[in-house]
Amino acid sequence: MTNGKSFLSRQDLLALAVLAALLFIVLPVSVDIFRLNLVGKYLTYAFVAIGLVLCWGMGGILSLGQGVFFGLGGYCMAMFLKLEASTPEATKIQSTPGIPDFMDWNQLTELPWFWEPFKSFGFTLAAILILPAIFAFIVGAAMFKRRVGGVYFAIITQAIAAILTILIIGQQGYTGGVNGITDLRTLMGWDIRTDSAKYVLYFLNGGLLMAVLVLCLFVLKSKLGRLLVALRDKEDRVRFSGYDVANFKIFVFCFAAVLSAIGGAMFTLQVGFMSPSFVGIVPSIEMVIYCAVGGRLSIFGAVYGTLLVNWAKTTFSETFPELWLFGLGALFIAVVLVFPNGLAGVYRAQVAPRVKKWLHTRKSGPDAPVQDPQAAE
């Protein structure tokens, strides 16, 4: 690594540029704000899918509990927004003004202690990043230090997702129950329900996604990324080479958790509510399929896979609700049996050689500048 940019190859730059063009130019120009907001919602799942590429595709750790971290991030943000929306003036018809409406409905008379710190925006932002990391660290350390992995890890993370959902639904007075935290209005006095705010949030979300992609490319190209792949393929050999395998696994699991939490927080901001239906077993495993359809080895594939599956879900469940579950089920089976590397696998086999050839012919000109692919857009 000689300079700061060398971890991005020409292909990576091209991929980033194509995605940026799609997200920031093509989509905002071609669809209305309602659809764009929907795309923004899908892109928040892409954070989870990217985390799963690192964790599952590269590290070989299948977590079926990513919804837990998505939910943690989302709930942290929702708690802050809800507190801001429940000012004493806005809630003066309640028997206890100044607390969120669902608490009042559940006969709570004061704010629970763990809600208190979420009055501060700084704390909320920190909690979105740190809470999932701590939680993932505890789970990861307990499992990986004892060399539990693979199937057992998947089942236990799934159980955790189930537990958290039951807990959120059961503790209605503290969490809003099955409806979740709804009716969120402003962020630091800025109304997030207007169209202009939706545009801003969409671009913020897209920008964060790009930053996360670059960060992931950096991680993958570093020694850490190589070690992840190595321990996926021959864990014992990495261990015998003197590396502490567990620490790498814990790191990547925490990293994926934080990414999911960022996605969750952006989800709350763009959609305007958070509910347990994004935490449980079913959404968690659906997030795995986004990643699998895009290609479990490609972070860009994960983004496209997420967009594609969600687009299909919205289209088909609107027009043929009966067929959608059949389609989703068939997608799971097809991705496993026929396309284990997803869209990215097809791209790598069919399209990538041509792109490479094209880049190569351009490079053969005298000292082609590195930024060229971007200009070629």
Next chain:
Amino acid sequence: MFADYTWSELGSIFAMQGFAGLILFSVFVLMALGLAIIFGQMGVINMAHGEFMILGAYVTYLCSHIVENYVPSLFGVYFFGAMILAFFASAALGALVEWALIRHLYKRPLDTLLATWGLSLMLQQAYRSIFGAREVGVTLPDWLLGSVALTDTIEVPINGLFVMALTLVIAVAVYFLMFRSRMGMQTRAVVQNRVMAGAVGINTERVDRKTFALGCGIAGIAGSAFTMIGSTGPTAGQLYIVDTFLIVVFGGAASLLGTIASSFAISQAQSTMEFFLSGSMAKVLTLLTVVGILMLRPEGLFSLKIRR
């Protein structure tokens, strides 16, 4: 939380909740036995296990309908026939799934998880299209209704007793099948050393298919028994799949005895706590305890000591 009750009341509460726990235990054992055979012995994660169970439940429902409307004279005993049919229906579907899907994925256990999840979604939608989204119940014959009063404060329902007896019979049958029959011997041989088993002339592919079908068939019986104590909907299977997996892992994946012990522990803990706490908190506490113990002791309660 105990202060409001007298000792004799507490005794009755524990006895009644203990019995409710025993019924839950029976259903858990029936579900988990099938899963323990498939997951513990073959290493395949069958997320569609709950749907195989629901298939058994729907077969029982169909039988009850047909018998009630066309041959009412047999209504008292239709349940036994329905159970056998449920077994064969689920086993046949299991064999088909093994042939079409699972056998390509034995080397990739995490991928079987995704594929069988897809299968479970498709089956759910199929049930919804065929039987409707509403939950259906089975009409029980008269002799299964009512309850037996043991003392003034303790009553046990008859259908619960029947389910428990059924579980006992199935558990004993599975024991004999796995540890005292040729088929069980072959299955265990394939599990312990596939190559060697093949070398001594066991058709390992056929053993796989039979084992998978057997596990699914037992799930079918579980579904059939399940109709006696609750109603059946297209997504009922999904509610139980996580509990069942936890039971199998908690018991020690390769040990059938461990499966039974952990079903007992989990069901008793859950139903006893349910009386004092809300149902959801009882479940949260039980599952949290199980996950906590699994983090400290990942191999589960009963682990086989074998060299690898």
